[in-house]
Each structure stands twice: as structure tokens, then as C-alpha cells.
Amino acid sequence: VVKYFIPNEAFWVGLQVVPILLFANISLGIYYNQSIWYKLSGKTKFGAYMGIFGAVITIILNYIWIPIYGYIGSAWATLICYSSMMFLSFIISRKHYPIKYNLPKVFLYLALAFGLYFGSTYLNLESSLIKYSIHSLIIIGFVGVIYMLERPKKVVI
Numbered sequence: 001v002v003k004y005f006i007p008n009e010a011f012w013v014g015l016q017v018v019p020i021l022l023f024a025n026i027s028l029g030i031y032y033n034q035s036i037w038y039k040l041s042g043k044t045k046f047g048a049y050m051g052i053f054g055a056v057i058t059i060i061l062n063y064i065w066i067p068i069y070g071y072i073g074s075a076w077a078t079l080i081c082y083s084s085m086m087f088l089s090f091i092i093s094r095k096h097y098p099i100k101y102n103l104p105k106v107f108l109y110l111a112l113a114f115g116l117y118f119g120s121t122y123l124n125l126e127s128s129l130i131k132y133s134i135h136s137l138i139i140i141g142f143v144g145v146i147y148m149l150e151r152p153k154k155v156v157i
Contacts (some may be wrong), residue, residue: 017075019117024075027082034089037097046092102126109146116142 003012031050038046058081065073093099118140125131 001051014071017072020072020075020079024079024082027033027079027086031082031086031089034086034093034099037089037099041097043096046089046096050085050092052086053088055083056156105149107151112142112145 003015006012006015035047038044058077059081061077061110062074065077069076122140123131123134137143
């Protein structure tokens with residue numbers, strides 16, 4: 001549906017990198033959220049180290065993949081860079097400033113999102129109306145599951 005908001009059809013081919021870059025930016029957002037540990041603990045040098053690490057990963061992967069895969073290689077390099085920075089920050093934070101995250105719930109949401117995304121890509125429906133209706137129901141179902149798990153519990157007095 002998004003492609004119809006782009007008037008020039010020549011740009012539609014680039015839409016295949018959108019899911020990759022969306023997940024890359026989710027990883028970057030999680031990294032930013034986690035970055036509070038080195039600020040609060042006064043160990044901001046770790047932020048510089050992780051930034052340099054991410055830059056090195058990006059430069060190396062772009063150098064290797066752009067000639068082979070073009071802009072898709074760059075999108076994957078971005079995802080790998082941000083995801084590795086996110087994991088590195090999480091691992092180092094365990095030692096210097098542990099924050100208790102609800103990891104089972106995080107992994108449940110990620111697994112559910114990936115499962116629904118990849119499951120929906122294998123739906124090969126001819127009718128656009130049926131396809132968009134099913135995809136909308138999948139999104140509504142995902143939001144419904146999150147709401148059911150995250151809604152405030154009622155306190156009985």
C-alpha cells in the first residue's frame with residue numbers, strides 16, 4: 001500500500017529495503033535506550049568504543065557488500081551494525097550497570113513479529129483486497145496480543 005504514495009514507479013524497487021531498515025532502526029532505538037547505563041555510571045568511554053565499533057562494522061560491510069548487492073547490501077550492513085551495537089551494549093551493561101529487562105517478553109514480541117512478518121510474506125494471494133484485509137487482521141491481532149499482555153492488571157480491594 002505504501003508504494004502507491006510514491007508517484008514515481010521507478011522508486012518502487014527500493015521498497016524491499018524498508019523492512020530491513022525498519023528493524024535496523026528499532027535496534028538503534030533499543031541501543032539508545034540502553035545507552036543510559038554508561039551515562040549514569042560515568043563510563044561514557046564505552047559509548048565511544050561502541051560507536052567506533054559500529055562505524056568499523058559499517059565501513060567493512062559496505063566496502064564488501066555494496067559492489068556485490070548494491071543498496072540492499074548497505075541496508076543489511078546497517079542492520080548488522082545497529083544490532084551488534086545493541087547486543088554489545090547489553091552485554092557490557094550486565095557488568096557495569098545491570099538493568100533488569102523483561103527479556104522473555106521482549107523475545108516473545110520479537111519472535112511473534114518475525115513469525116507474523118515472514119508468515120505473511122508467504123501468503124500468495126491474487127486479490128489485493130483479500131491480501132490487504134488479511135495483513136490488516138494480522139497487524140490488529142499483533143496489537144491485540146500486546147494489549148492483552150501489557151494492559152494494567154485490575155486491583156481488587
